[in-house]
Amino acid sequence: MKFIRFSHNLNKNIAYIYLCEMKFSTEKFTISKAYEEQLRTRMSIFREETHTSKALLTTFITTYGVNPGIHSGIVQQEIVLDDLF
Numbered sequence: 001m002k003f004i005r006f007s008h009n010l011n012k013n014i015a016y017i018y019l020c021e022m023k024f025s026t027e028k029f030t031i032s033k034a035y036e037e038q039l040r041t042r043m044s045i046f047r048e049e050t051h052t053s054k055a056l057l058t059t060f061i062t063t064y065g066v067n068p069g070i071h072s073g074i075v076q077q078e079i080v081l082d083d084l085f
Contacts (some may be wrong), residue, residue: 016055018077019046023060028067036071 021079022041030072044054056066059077 014054016057017052018057018059019043020059020061023062025063028055028064029060029062030067030069031071031074033071036074 012015019042028076037060043058046052057076058074058081060066060075061079063081063082066075
């Protein structure tokens with residue numbers, strides 16, 4: 001899996017990178033154990049490909065948000081449909 005080239009020169013003063021995940025659902029989105037593992041794998045690949053040491057923060061952009069649960073801790077930020085309109 002390849003990612004868009006990341007320029008460290010543009011982001012020297014920023015200590016973190018937001019990785020955005022977009023999901024459409026007719027109700028709050030529930031993160032399963034398998035999906036959490038998939039997100040962690042994507043984060044590892046991103047870190048490897050970009051050689052970044054910055055903190056990676058997961059942002060979910062969803063219709064109604066993320067259900068709180070055992071696997072929702074991977075999400076640091078949420079944006080819901082009402083935030084956009």
